[in-house]
Amino acid sequence: MDSPHGAAVKAEDFGLKGPRGWAFRGVGIDAEPGSLIAVEGPSGSGRTCLLLALTGRMKPTAGHAEVGGHRLPKKMAAVRRLAALGPVSGVNDLDQALTVAEQLREGALLQRHYGAPVRAMLRPRAERRAVAEARIASALEAAGLDLATLPKAGRTSVRDLERLESVRLSVAIALLGSPALLALDDLDLKLSDSERAEAWALLRSVAARGITVLAVCSEAPADAVVLRTCPRDPDGAQGSDVPDAPAVAEDDADADSGSDTKNDSENDSENDDKKGADDALAEAGRA
Template identity: 75%
Template sequence: MDSPHGAAVTAEDFGLKGPRGWAFRGVRLDAPPGALIAIEGPSGSGRTCLLLALTGRMRASEGRAEVGGLRLPRQMAAVRRISALGPVPGVSELDPAFTVAEHLRERALLQRRYDGSLRALLHPRTERTAAARNRIDTALDTAGLDPANLPKAERTSVRDLERLEALRLSVALALIGRPRLLAVDDTDLKLSDAERAEAWELLRSVADSGTTVLAVCSQAPVGAITVRTATTATTVTSGTADITEADAADVSEPAEAPRATTEKTTDEKTTDEGTADAFAETGRA
């Protein structure tokens, strides 16, 4: 099976404003397909909003961006179709009561239901089942998760997984859809130094396989294309060049995350539905 081809990600003066000010502003980015992009900054600095905006889950207020040649915010729905979310708290979290097998089975079924072609649905059931199993095995292998090594194998509940194991499962679930862009929030949260190194090794391997990776973190690894966020400024590091935006806004308190929007038609009519509803896109969020 061919590796998914990653999406190039570019942005110019990209910004998103909420009720209390700018979540982020002036972001400039130029990352090739298959890149590892780190969004670095303290909690509350707008880094998750930037991740969601670049994956078509939040509508930017100014500037422009492209993901895989698709323009944001004009083609948000199309960007959502080629991107997938790993763990994002409050948006795409694992269900602690589910087992690993239940999560994998559910994602495979949803993938086949919503992303499968009509021709594929006409194939014999045994062939469809084998194809789904192959997708799952490939995703698990890429994520470095072997269910056989878990306490109860695939019957292990999510609540019994270690933090790094849960991260690997979330990544595997996202990769079942063969996205061109994988987004992961809080990559290094609650990880030891050794576990943090393993997490970045995992994401580098995903990028090396051809999928562009966008990861939120408190400290970016060496060699990643890095976007640094703060409550009043955003710095982008690409290669050896550092670019710092001007003061984002005169805001007396941290910016509040804007409501996400769900694209309704190609002429960009949208409805504010709250963050949870905006990410109800089945099998992706």
């Protein structure tokens, strides 16, 4: 697997507004290539929308960002080419009907057709197969997934993988394209404390290779550049905490919005937040 230079991630007053209000707004960040960036916040607070916007999959409606020298929203296609998605529910889910080996071969095939230079397509079939197998082996090593440890090795069904194994497989497939930016959603979902530590150790090792990593989580590690998102108020505006880390998601909602939020039940608020994020996702579209 190639070791590309990571993508610097910068944003100023970055935001996305959907039919029900802001999915996120006022986001600022200045992260160097090879950084480990954590998007921290409760479910429904616009975390996934922010991740997809920074990877060129959703069109922002306020401010601007720059990823790998490409300015958003003008250069969304260029950002998509350098940014690979790990696990993002509803966007690039693993195929539960495939085996692990089949999923890896499919990922390599897609990369060969859409990411490889034309000259690579002209190589003899045996050479192309050998190159693909070498890339898969390298990506698996980088993702820390040893097929020999699975119940049926490469013939193990994707549906039978543990959550952390599934994350590792998704990361391996994403790394097949030698991205400058790797983005993952809900990294710590359904992971025990020890598994969560393993997942962050994996991402640190990827960042150590020079690849910038952007991961959505409920709780960020101390060594990450942190972007924090917060639920919106009842009028649809989203506020954000100001973190200590260099990356800042600023709170530019009305000052009295917090008191209004207290009058709503927690369940209603969370449902509204999720609905707002879903609406924004539908309006902006996915690439």
